[in-house]
Amino acid sequence: MPTRRWFWPVVGVALALVAFDVVEARYVFAPLLGLFIWRVGIASLGSLRRGAAYVPDGPPEPVDPRDERITYWCGGCGAELLLLVRGAAVPPRHCGERMTERHEVARQSLP
Ligand SMILES: [Zn+2]
Structure with missing residues (x-):
């Protein structure tokens, strides 16, 4: 220029x-x-x-709650969410703050 x-x-x-x-x-x-x-x-x-740098590029990925339960917990009000479809890698916000992510791996059933 x-x-x-x-x-x-x-x-x-x-x-x-x-x-x-x-x-x-x-x-x-x-x-x-x-x-x-x-x-x-x-x-x-x-x-x-x-703007909106947090918006993901790829399509949302379904999460099978039988293999891995991913929950998000809000430290402000105590609300808890079960993730069924992952849209972005960053945790969602609730009460204006990022929710705490928790992974629960399903116990393998014995043969
Ligand atoms: Zn909340």
Whole structure:
């Protein structure tokens, strides 16, 4: 992008003009501050647009509760969930916090 290539040299020239009292400082720093606020706003909006990094890429995988019981426990209210279909690797949230994951491996029946 050509504006990026010219940005820092233009800033340097502007600071030199301020240093040698050719231009008042406010005419240089006010646009720079405005540009900085603009860039921060665009960057934060971009992170909102990308968002949802926790949404998985692949399809959900069914979990057989006869082989392995995966439960999630909420430390806030005590609710407990049994996982039947795994959609993401991260535990779900409840009461605003991540739930605690617990694996229970089914006991093998003796022959
Ligand atoms: Zn809860």
